[in-house]
Amino acid sequence: MEKPQLPRVTIKDVALKAGVSKTTVSRYLGGNYKEIAPKTRKRIEDTIASLNYRPNIMARGLKRNTSNLIGMVVADISNPYTTAIMRGAEDICNQNGYNLLVCNTDNDPEKENDYISMLQAHRIDGLIINTTGRNNEALKDLAHDDIPVVLVDRKVPSLEYDTIGVENHRAVTDAMHHLIEQNFDRIAFFTEPLAGVSTRKERAAAFEQVLRANGHPSCQDIYEVDLSSEGSLMDKLLFFLEESKGQTKAIFAVNGVVLLQLVIALQQLNLSIPKDLALLGFDNPEWALAVGSGITTIEQPTYEIGTAAMESILQKIKGNKTFSQYTSFSARLIIRGSTTNN
Amino acid sequence: MEKPQLPRVTIKDVALKAGVSKTTVSRYLGGNYKEIAPKTRKRIEDTIASLNYRPNIMARGLKRNTSNLIGMVVADISNPYTTAIMRGAEDICNQNGYNLLVCNTDNDPEKENDYISMLQAHRIDGLIINTTGRNNEALKDLAHDDIPVVLVDRKVPSLEYDTIGVENHRAVTDAMHHLIEQNFDRIAFFTEPLAGVSTRKERAAAFEQVLRANGHPSCQDIYEVDLSSEGSLMDKLLFFLEESKGQTKAIFAVNGVVLLQLVIALQQLNLSIPKDLALLGFDNPEWALAVGSGITTIEQPTYEIGTAAMESILQKIKGNKTFSQYTSFSARLIIRGSTTNN
DNA sequence: CCGACCAATGGAACCGGTTCCATTTGCATC
DNA sequence: GATGCAAATGGAACCGGTTCCATTGGTCGG
Numbered sequence: 051m052e053k054p055q056l057p058r059v060t061i062k063d064v065a066l067k068a069g070v071s072k073t074t075v076s077r078y079l080g081g082n083y084k085e086i087a088p089k090t091r092k093r094i095e096d097t098i099a100s101l102n103y104r105p106n107i108m109a110r111g112l113k114r115n116t117s118n119l120i121g122m123v124v125a126d127i128s129n130p131y132t133t134a135i136m137r138g139a140e141d142i143c144n145q146n147g148y149n150l151l152v153c154n155t156d157n158d159p160e161k162e163n164d165y166i167s168m169l170q171a172h173r174i175d176g177l178i179i180n181t182t183g184r185n186n187e188a189l190k191d192l193a194h195d196d197i198p199v200v201l202v203d204r205k206v207p208s209l210e211y212d213t214i215g216v217e218n219h220r221a222v223t224d225a226m227h228h229l230i231e232q233n234f235d236r237i238a239f240f241t242e243p244l245a246g247v248s249t250r251k252e253r254a255a256a257f258e259q260v261l262r263a264n265g266h267p268s269c270q271d272i273y274e275v276d277l278s279s280e281g282s283l284m285d286k287l288l289f290f291l292e293e294s295k296g297q298t299k300a301i302f303a304v305n306g307v308v309l310l311q312l313v314i315a316l317q318q319l320n321l322s323i324p325k326d327l328a329l330l331g332f333d334n335p336e337w338a339l340a341v342g343s344g345i346t347t348i349e350q351p352t353y354e355i356g357t358a359a360m361e362s363i364l365q366k367i368k369g370n371k372t373f374s375q376y377t378s379f380s381a382r383l384i385i386r387g388s389t390t391n392n
Numbered sequence: 393m394e395k396p397q398l399p400r401v402t403i404k405d406v407a408l409k410a411g412v413s414k415t416t417v418s419r420y421l422g423g424n425y426k427e428i429a430p431k432t433r434k435r436i437e438d439t440i441a442s443l444n445y446r447p448n449i450m451a452r453g454l455k456r457n458t459s460n461l462i463g464m465v466v467a468d469i470s471n472p473y474t475t476a477i478m479r480g481a482e483d484i485c486n487q488n489g490y491n492l493l494v495c496n497t498d499n500d501p502e503k504e505n506d507y508i509s510m511l512q513a514h515r516i517d518g519l520i521i522n523t524t525g526r527n528n529e530a531l532k533d534l535a536h537d538d539i540p541v542v543l544v545d546r547k548v549p550s551l552e553y554d555t556i557g558v559e560n561h562r563a564v565t566d567a568m569h570h571l572i573e574q575n576f577d578r579i580a581f582f583t584e585p586l587a588g589v590s591t592r593k594e595r596a597a598a599f600e601q602v603l604r605a606n607g608h609p610s611c612q613d614i615y616e617v618d619l620s621s622e623g624s625l626m627d628k629l630l631f632f633l634e635e636s637k638g639q640t641k642a643i644f645a646v647n648g649v650v651l652l653q654l655v656i657a658l659q660q661l662n663l664s665i666p667k668d669l670a671l672l673g674f675d676n677p678e679w680a681l682a683v684g685s686g687i688t689t690i691e692q693p694t695y696e697i698g699t700a701a702m703e704s705i706l707q708k709i710k711g712n713k714t715f716s717q718y719t720s721f722s723a724r725l726i727i728r729g730s731t732t733n734n
Numbered sequence: 735c736c737g738a739c740c741a742a743t744g745g746a747a748c749c750g751g752t753t754c755c756a757t758t759t760g761c762a763t764c
Numbered sequence: 765g766a767t768g769c770a771a772a773t774g775g776a777a778c779c780g781g782t783t784c785c786a787t788t789g790g791t792c793g794g
Binding site: 115134136341 | 470
């Protein structure tokens with residue numbers, strides 16, 4: 051029942067047919083043309099074409115101790131934020147002859163550890179990771195093997211890896227000033243659980259700080275919802291609506307995923323945006339344009355974050371130690387109907 | 393400037409420290425425990441743990457002629473349809489010790505060919521591909537190397553690869569009957585260019601067929617729009633609106649991407665759904681719930697398509713020749729406000 | 735015409751595993 | 765105690781590339 055392996059064409063076949071040694075063919079493959087006579091080079095070229103030969107990257111990697119593989123571990127592949135970053139990373143990756151090994155952890159630390167181990171077994175040349183932020187044993191291990199690592203979006207204070215993200219504090223501050231200008235009586239912050247996720251914590255902290263600085267009554271209105279549990283968001287939402295009955299109000303969503311769930315919940319409650327409730331959120335998913343008169347969002351330069359992460363990896367592979375600890379791009383507040391025409 | 397390679401721990405190191413031969417360690421790694429004395433096994437186990445040894449998959453693959461890598465080539469990674477399939481594929485993939493090598497072609501046939509060549513160089517053990525449908529030279533080549541291939545969503549008639557998708561004809565027919573029941577004077581079909589993409593052609597054909605069978609005046613209302621060109625969709629939309637002035641009308645969107653662009657365009661024109669125009673589309677993106685009173689959609693079992701594709705690959709790797717040419721899942725019409733409460 | 739030098743090429747070891755085959759060990763049987 | 769056989773283990777070749785070092789052949793200056 052074994053698959054009958056047809057023998058693939060190897061460097062030896064090419065050498066034999068071209069009448070040269072493996073060494074010379076290898077030199078050709080490596081692009082060391084200056085060491086090869088032009089007519090020999092032509093002969094090898096023709097032979098490779100006629101045999102449709104394709105060098106085995108594993109064999110090369112074994113000797114060179116590289117794999118041409120970059121690991122990409124993401125917490126949620128169905129989040130548009132994630133795919134936008136992947137696009138950026140992938141483009142740079144392939145322009146440099148690497149391939150992306152993608153793993154989706156579903157925010158599960160155990161899965162994350164398993165994946166990193168697998169990637170290590172593949173001898174990845176670098177890793178871009180959007181970590182769950184919890185239980186980072188395997189991640190720590192990579193430093194020991196001297197594998198370049200770049201964290202994306204979420205920092206891990208105990209690890210000395212470069213991190214790329216946005217200026218969360220500043221972005222939240224800008225957005226909050228916009229909300230405060232509109233004189234809402236109450237402003238709530240809806241987020242997924244803060245535990246371990248630096249981005250969420252930073253945003254929540256900035257939210258609170260701005261409100262305190264303005265002596266606003268809403269400093270306590272931070273709600274952590276568990277999206278995997280049916281009804282969790284709706285319960286918190288109803289609670290907030292009850293608390294703020296008769297008052298003008300707005301909700302700040304920590305990211306695009308929460309934002310969408312809020313829009314759906316409000317629709318179920320037959321509440322209108324922004325008349326009954328204003329809404330604003332991080333990330334700028336395409337559908338934000340399509341809901342009502344548009345949802346106000348905070349746009350991150352996701353594609354650029356992806357390219358920057360990969361470029362940082364490439365630098366490290368080349369041996370250029372970069373010292374930047376945290377690279378933050380600026381985010382952009384896009385004001386739409388969900389926070390204005392009330 | 394070279395990176396100082398610190399020597400990684402190899403099977404030899406383990407053998408040495410455990411006082412056995414490489415062969416025995418290899419047997420341990422392969423799980424052939426019945427050939428190993430219990431105390432030897434324990435010793436190897438401990439040694440591996442203490443050295444934090446991780447076998448090199450490339451070295452193994454070189455000898456075994458496998459890579460534990462499955463290629464996944466997608467036309468558009470930012471399409472939620474794509475990521476849903478990736479989730480399914482990835483889950484099965486990893487349960488079986490494989491990893492996914494993801495490539496995004498942006499619907500560019502040239503990129504597709506380049507990627508397939510790269511994947512071939514990595515000696516992928518299988519390939520799942522959502523092909524551009526054009527210029528499939530490299531794809532054809534894979535058959536020659538006996539690499540398992542499964543097409544997803546889009547068929548290629550000239551290639552004898554298994555394909556997994558949905559019952560497009562039936563799904564469109566169901567949806568059209570729903571629209572016809574509502575007695576729209578005109579129904580348009582908006583699609584991305586049909587060229588080479590079987591799915592789009594099948595859906596357009598079914599659309600036309602149903603209308604003809606019902607003697608409906610709209611058989612010609614098929615619009616191909618180029619989303620990469622600014623204004624193309626808006627132009628076609630305005631044309632259709634002009635053509636159908638004073639009539640009741642609906643638009644059928646070929647997929648979720650076109651659907652979203654239509655919603656945005658309608659919002660820009662200040663037209664209301666479904667009062668001015670009813671709307672329905674393939675795919676069931678999450679935001680469809682959030683727009684207006686919900687958008688009527690045709691839901692595909694995307695996750696299942698992904699798992700089925702990967703399971704088919706695994707079967708082929710095991711050498712079980714499967715004879716199914718086209719596996720089609722059934723899609724589900726979800727009726728919401730965008731085609732009803734007018 | 736000879737030695738020096740360079741350009742072009744080849745031989746063989748090596749990367750880290752797997753696997754075929756041979757060898758050693760342990761133990762029961764006669 | 766010798767014999768036989770199975771269980772346990774080891775040696776060495778091999779997978780398909782790369783790379784160090786040696787070799788060959790030709791050109792050039794003296």
